[in-house]
Amino acid sequence: MQRKKATIVTVITSLVGIAIGLTIWGMIFLGYGNASTGASSQPQLAVDSEKVPETTAPIQDSKPTEPDNSSLDSGESTSQSDLSSSSEQPPAANSDKSSSPTQPPQAVQLTGPAADVVWSVSTTANAVFITVDDGWYPTDSVLAIMRAQHVPISAFLIENAAKEHPDFWREFMAAGGDIENHTLSHPDLTKVSTQEVISQIETTQKYLSSFSPPTLFRPPYGNYNQTVSQAVYQAGIKHVIMWNATMSNNELQTYNGKPLEPGSIILLHWEPDLSSELEKLLGILRQNHLGVASLPYALSHPNNFPVIWPLPEAAD
Template sequence: MSRLRLFAAFVLVAGLVSCGQPAGEQPGGPVLTTSSPVPTTTSEKPKRMFEPPYTYGTVQAHAPATVDGMVPVVTRIPTDKPYVFITIDDGAVQHPKARELMINAGVWPSLFLNTKYAEGHKDYFKELPATIHSHTSTHPNMQGKPFEFQKHEICGNADFLAADYGRRPTLFRPPFGNYDENTRKAAASCGFKALVNWTAAVNDGRVQFQQGDKLKPGDIVLMHFRTTFVEDFTAFLNRAKQDGLTPVPLEDFLG
């Protein structure tokens, strides 16, 4: 009988020890799991610096009429809306950050390219969220040059851009902003709607104004493809934001 009592006591103690283990825990080692972590996803797109106030690529206003065989000269856009226009010239430096900056900002610039700089770089300029326009073949000072010389420079550049990018440009900018009646007549004969100059410029990371000390609605801003592209483009974006303006495509207002 004493042996039976001893055996029962032993069984009871073993049971109590067993019940003291946490559920599922194996003595002598950590608990292992084979379940995979649940990935978290979001459908939210990163916020751009500027949101389009309308559908880009739709005509908002028309260019002034061509009169006496000469294209109109446009230096700013008459508008009561808080819009500003960024234009980038030449194409001499194909900066690797340009596309990323334009996309992140939500800005669609107008590019005025020379044949001598754009030639051989079709893929680079095609990937930019921008519209391409004409700036002559070799970037000469057009003022005072014969009509045929100017027509060759302007039409030749337009032909090159149409062949490379599948769309003939509609706007023309003379190098250095210099032009005469022959320039306007040559541009008209090449099929352009307007000769475009500017009211403000960006150089070395600073916005420079022809009048006043801030950007105004309708201002056309000049920039260049230079090694300082990041500094210049960022300076323009910050200035536009500071002055309460949204950059929109120039060609939408010169349709």
């Protein structure tokens, strides 16, 4: 009986020893595996950490070149300069990028009243209005007609043209004419920026005021919009003057094809043959028993303006 017990103890001891041995070998094996795995993952972490500056640096460099429209709208003038100063770095080789961004010009918007647009003058007087555009070919023969027959003429002048013959325009005013605004260089004002519209009108207004401040404005090509009308009013002019009849090639044409009516505004141009065009027009007016009045005066004094041509004693 004692021998059986000893045998059982011996078997149990052997099993325990084997279990302990297996446990030790398992721990050694697992430890080796973990050590091997940790050694292989560490370089990967190092590679990932090196990618961070490579991906973020270009994003940081590109921000100052993008205009901050919100700061422009709110009037904050410091936000863009702060971006520029904080991002200044030596230029990279073969780089075309400038070190400081350029602010786009702030858009100009006009608000407020606009000048009224006049195609003809409502009047009971038997009179029309003569307007002559541009000013590149001023001729003494026109002055002679004005002096002899007292014909009032409104000259809508391009500033660049008026500057060529300032003495002539002083004589023109002395002969009974008036000088009005037709822009600096005759662009289509509906196709340029608002700032350019303002400059074209106000620059010319300032120059022509050296003769007499214009009270009327005619848009080049007859093209205008709300912005143009607002810019005209802002310049101190209340009327945008159009026309409903033209005199060209010694022929008078009305917009509706009907005979000329009282209050009509007639368009001619300062061309070499203007004096012959003017004589022809005056002949047509005589046949239709129409006189000529001063346009700016008539607009300032509706139905209370004189008919200047022809003189009363010369009327038919």
